Amino acid sequence: xxxxxxxxxxxxxxxxxxxxxxxxTRALDDVSLRLGHGVTGLLGPNGAGKTTLLRVLATAVPAxxxxxxxxxxxxxxxxGRHDVRRALGYLPQTPGFHPDFTAFAFxxxxxxxxxxxxxxxxxxxxxxxxxxxxxxxxxxxxxxxLSGGMRQRVALAAALVGDPGFLVLDEPTVGLDPEQxxxxxxxxxxxxxxxxxxxxxxxxxxxxxxxNRVIVMAGGRVRFEGTxxxxxxxxxxxxxxxxQRHPGAKAGWRTGTGAFRNVGDPPDGASLVEPTxxxxxxxxxxxxxxxx
Amino acid sequence: xxxxxxxxADEPLPAAGLGRHAVGGLVRALVLPVARGLPWRPLAxxxxxxxxxxxxxxxxxxxxxxWLALLHLRAAALAFGxxxxxxxxxxxxxxxxxxxxxRLLRAGLRVAxxxxxxxxxxxxxxxxxPAEGRPPLGDVTLEVAATAVxxxxxxxxxxxxxxxxxxxxxxxxxxxxxxxxxxxxxPGRWTxxxxxxxxxxxxxxRAWAWxxxxxxxxxxxxxxxxxxxxxxxxxxxxxxx
Numbered sequence: 251x252x253x254x255x256x257x258x259x260x261x262x263x264x265x266x267x268x269x270x271x272x273x274x275t276r277a278l279d280d281v282s283l284r285l286g287h288g289v290t291g292l293l294g295p296n297g298a299g300k301t302t303l304l305r306v307l308a309t310a311v312p313a314x315x316x317x318x319x320x321x322x323x324x325x326x327x328x329x330g331r332h333d334v335r336r337a338l339g340y341l342p343q344t345p346g347f348h349p350d351f352t353a354f355a356f357x358x359x360x361x362x363x364x365x366x367x368x369x370x371x372x373x374x375x376x377x378x379x380x381x382x383x384x385x386x387x388x389x390x391x392x393x394x395x396l397s398g399g400m401r402q403r404v405a406l407a408a409a410l411v412g413d414p415g416f417l418v419l420d421e422p423t424v425g426l427d428p429e430q431x432x433x434x435x436x437x438x439x440x441x442x443x444x445x446x447x448x449x450x451x452x453x454x455x456x457x458x459x460x461x462n463r464v465i466v467m468a469g470g471r472v473r474f475e476g477t478x479x480x481x482x483x484x485x486x487x488x489x490x491x492x493x494q495r496h497p498g499a500k501a502g503w504r505t506g507t508g509a510f511r512n513v514g515d516p517p518d519g520a521s522l523v524e525p526t527x528x529x530x531x532x533x534x535x536x537x538x539x540x541x542x
Numbered sequence: 543x544x545x546x547x548x549x550x551a552d553e554p555l556p557a558a559g560l561g562r563h564a565v566g567g568l569v570r571a572l573v574l575p576v577a578r579g580l581p582w583r584p585l586a587x588x589x590x591x592x593x594x595x596x597x598x599x600x601x602x603x604x605x606x607x608x609w610l611a612l613l614h615l616r617a618a619a620l621a622f623g624x625x626x627x628x629x630x631x632x633x634x635x636x637x638x639x640x641x642x643x644x645r646l647l648r649a650g651l652r653v654a655x656x657x658x659x660x661x662x663x664x665x666x667x668x669x670x671x672p673a674e675g676r677p678p679l680g681d682v683t684l685e686v687a688a689t690a691v692x693x694x695x696x697x698x699x700x701x702x703x704x705x706x707x708x709x710x711x712x713x714x715x716x717x718x719x720x721x722x723x724x725x726x727x728x729p730g731r732w733t734x735x736x737x738x739x740x741x742x743x744x745x746x747x748r749a750w751a752w753x754x755x756x757x758x759x760x761x762x763x764x765x766x767x768x769x770x771x772x773x774x775x776x777x778x779x780x781x782x783x
Contacts, residue, residue: 359575363641
């Protein structure tokens with residue numbers, strides 16, 4: 251496991267040696283990590299194992315090997331898993347709904363499944379989370395009549411209901427337009443106050459804007475763990491501008507100005523430019539993973 | 543985003559998890575939303591088709607013979623089983639995959655909600671068969687119950703083995719093929735689909751009782767969520783990308 255930068259002194263979530271295979275495919279390969287309060291971004295190419303890691307930490311699927319704790323609870327036993335689930339909010343990659351339920355009824359249903367049996371207290375909580383995600387006005391509308399962005403917010407409300415201490419969000423901004431994405435960023439930033447949020451995303455801007463820590467995964471392994479600034483710093487002195495794509499660059503593309511931005515090992519006399527989080531991320535991956 | 547209205551996550555639970563009283567409250571709260579979320583359409587379609595097949599016994603002008611009524615009722619049970627194969631379809635499956643309420647309780651509630659409907663359906667199917675043509679009802683009821691629970695076990699296995707939130711169609715196809723092929727391909731020494739009046743009738747219905755018990759066990763085994771992966775994870779398909 252790669253471990254750079256400061257790690258949380260009091261981790262809310264701690265995992266060691268997680269392994270999981272689907273047939274001959276090793277989806278998780280000795281993954282260890284520690285998460286503290288705040289939003290941690292999980293970056294990686296397709297097939298990196300991000301969703302599998304999130305599903306394991308959310309107790310949706312058990313790992314083949316390894317152990318982890320969430321807020322002090324060990325999900326390796328039925329009792330421990332129950333305790334973890336009581337402390338958990340999970341927004342899956344492809345959230346599903348009962349389309350004929352209203353937004354209120356669906357979140358209320360999830361609240362019951364989170365063992366909130368007191369009807370009036372539960373309804374107060376459902377109204378609170380629907381208000382928090384900006385769906386108060388449409389709470390009586392059937393889910394099948396809501397837009398994709400609104401449905402995603404219903405799923406976030408379902409994850410937030412019950413005030414979980416650990417929130418797992420799997421690519422929550424996929425398919426949202428820029429305005430909706432901004433709205434979601436606000437929601438996630440607010441959700442990260444006082445709780446642990448693990449956010450899987452392909453959007454490096456999401457990580458740059460939201461996360462106090464970042465983990466990069468590829469090939470089922472953790473390649474980097476640290477702060478976004480530390481990930482950006484990995485690319486210091488390794489990003490340069492040129493009039494043509496440099497053949498030795500790991501990645502290179504023409505920017506809006508017409509110049510090429512190259513990432514890799516610069517030639518002598520290269521015109522270095524300020525690195526971004528994305529540059530650091532690209533340098534963390536192998537060339538084949540960048541191409542993928 | 544604070545405002546706790548539920549037991550705090552670190553609040554100690556009773557040793558055996560939720561107490562009986564709390565489970566009762568949960569079940570009461572869940573009845574309505576679970577009933578609303580049930581796949582009523584395929585259940586109704588399977589049930590209606592089954593009743594039509596049972597009513598087919600009335601089309602015989604010279605009265606239906608018990609052996610023919612038995613075939614009708616077996617076919618009706620298969621049709622109803624096709625509907626039951628959809629019972630665990632849940633479009634919200636991924637969204638509710640990690641809630642504290644156990645899958646066994648949720649699935650059990652679905653079965654419990656449909657059970658009275660199934661009993662009423664079977665009563666209606668029997669009444670549609672002319673009284674003089676009815677086969678021994680106790681034994682046939684056992685066959686129908688075993689068929690229904692087999693369909694439920696297939697649905698539970700589909701949920702356990704696949705990530706698909708609504709595997710009902712595929713499950714129903716498997717149930718249909720199995721239901722049609724089993725009487726045709728089953729070796730003669732396996733007494734299960736015997737004709738009315740043959741010596742092996744009682745023996746066959748002891749076998750049906752075993753099938754019913756086995757199906758219940760498979761349903762329970764597939765519905766309980768494992769804490770650890772059995773046999774290195776052969777039992778689960780990979781998640782969709």
